[in-house]
Amino acid sequence: MTTLTLARPRTRPLISWRVRKLLIGYSYLVPAAFCLLATVVVPIILAIRMSLYADVLYKPQDYRFIGLGNYLRLIEDPVFWLSLRNSVVWVFGSVILQFVFGFAAALLLQQAFRGRALVRTLTLLPWIIPGVVVGLIWEWLYQPNYGVINDLLIRLGLMSERIAWLSSPDLAMAAVVFTNVWRGIPFFAIMLLAGLQAVPDELYEAAHVDGAGVFSRFWHITLPLLRPIIVVATATRIIWTFNYADLIFVMTGGGPANATQITSSYTLLQAYSSLDFGYAAALSVVLLVVMLAFTWAYLRVTKGVEETE
């Protein structure tokens, strides 16, 4: 007698293999997402919440919900608008010059010459030194009474009177921007040098054979191929500089008469001098919105990185 064994119908898994694969993929992201949530998203939400309260630390009895009160105060605060204007000068003045000189340095460092490795290492020095130390060094260099810059210029006969670089409202911003440019050139130089090294030589050779000059080769080969790096580097640097208050804090403290007060240093002043955390939080939120809007616009104008790839 033959026995028939009926195949048991396979039980369908509760979650399909496709969904399970997807879930596994997402589960790998959970630790990173959790870290981001805890260190970025939650503080942002707390800052937004704080900005809606009257939260002056030494007046705990006045702590209350005031809605958009801090934002309305901000609109009427002339120092905020001045700091925003200063921030634009500080950011774009610094980044544009850093980019131009950094690009020039990258092109130079790309050339073959004796001692290139040493020069490349030395180029990094301003970037390696901590920002606060850079601020202190340059503050001493700019010192009008016994600083090296004035002394050199007088000895060279380029000026007769000592200039108070950081004490003059007309010169202070230019002086701190110059310092920031000095510090930031290596960042662009190294980023762009890495990009330049990835450009195939054949392209230049072919262009050369076709009769393209130096400028044409730069314009039609170097620049387009470096575009993704340029976009990422400038966007990162702009955001960085917008939030970077160390140099200004050390060199001028935002002075003289708020001439170098940028929004991030003003936020710090409101938080830690006036202890007005509600208002400082409102300033931070505005700073965040400005940076988000800028990044969106910048990536839109430059059409992002992906399209070139």
Place this chain on the structure above:
Amino acid sequence: MDEGASLSRRKLLHALGATGVIAAADLAWWDEPLIFPRRAWGAEPVRFQWSVPEPTRIALMNSLAERFNQSQKDFAVAIEYVPQAQARQKLISAITGGSPPDLCQAWDNWIGQFNGMGAVEDITARAKAWKYYADVAPTAWQTVTINDKIISLPLSVTLDGIYYRTDRLKELGLKAPTPDWTWDEFLALAKAFTKADKNQYGFGMRGSGTWALLYPSEYCYANGAEVLKDGKVAINSQEAIDALEWYLDLALKHKVTPPSAATDGFVEIVETFGRGVTSMYQHNSGSSGQQKKNVGAENFATLPVPIGPAKKRASFWFSETLTMFKGAKNKEGAWQFMSFMLDDEPSQKYCSTLGLLPARKSLLDRPEFAGDPALAGFVQSFPIGIVSPYLAYPGWGGRIDSDGVPLIQQAMLGKISAKDCLDRFAEILKKEMS
């Protein structure tokens, strides 16, 4: 029978031996420790935040804390050094985060804010029962008293005076100023010292930091003005405006100040004097030690601030305090260390090393202070010392830095008039009167 559960003779001996070691370690910990120094059971160390502007203080405080720790065995004082520029921020962050140190060194213009945050321990009862209560100068107590509560111990006191170069006086054949000098004499001397072509200026005016606004305020008092009169802000009175105009003219009209004055802070005014760029500057006794090293004790002297047109003068009195926080885990220990720091020897050592003046009258009369020419101007300033009017409201301290200093800088640069500056500053102060 389970062998593992039985107590063999060997195990018993081991257990007894271990118990003996533990007992020996615990024997009479209040006398000589047998194995290592012991602290009282449950006594927490005292966390003490100390702001450090320069290395001398670290060495000094280490030695004082070590001496205190050796003097008793119940607990230890652990010093947390913080750079002076970040000290206030660190304390505020710690208070906000709910973990302030037990004790801190802070200036009296900070503790109003800390007290407003509800973080400071009321030490009135301890202070009044303390053996040196009556010996501390009454004005020093005023600087640390809020709403009739004593919230700190004044470790040292500071009063503003004028430093001047005696060697340059001789070099230029000028007559030495006297302690009762006037604004006119001050200006004449500043002009005589100024040789701009040689990078020499009469007066190192301060344009940065809290005192950039406090110094001109003292000149306002010399002209009969006050910051707060009958409970109302009066810093923009005509007397105050005239005084500020006179003060600003030192830079704008007479040009007896270095071109960098608008951003010169503590370091710059002290350095330029030490390097011979300026021949006078205003500060408290705290930089006298540094000037002894910079220019030599025989080459400078100090005077009280000059007398103004109203035949008055005032020097704002500040105290460097030891402040205990409400959340202190070892309050008794913190108090013991605070009072130790104001004992004869530690207090004298601390103040004489740093060029500060002790808050205790009996110490101030000692020759180390009363007989030092570098401190003479400050000792002579005690009769004109008043508690800083900006301590009246806790919010004023912060507003001086965030709003007052930029205003005075604008005035120093001639961007706004003295009247504009004081009117705007008065409005800011009015908003913070709560």
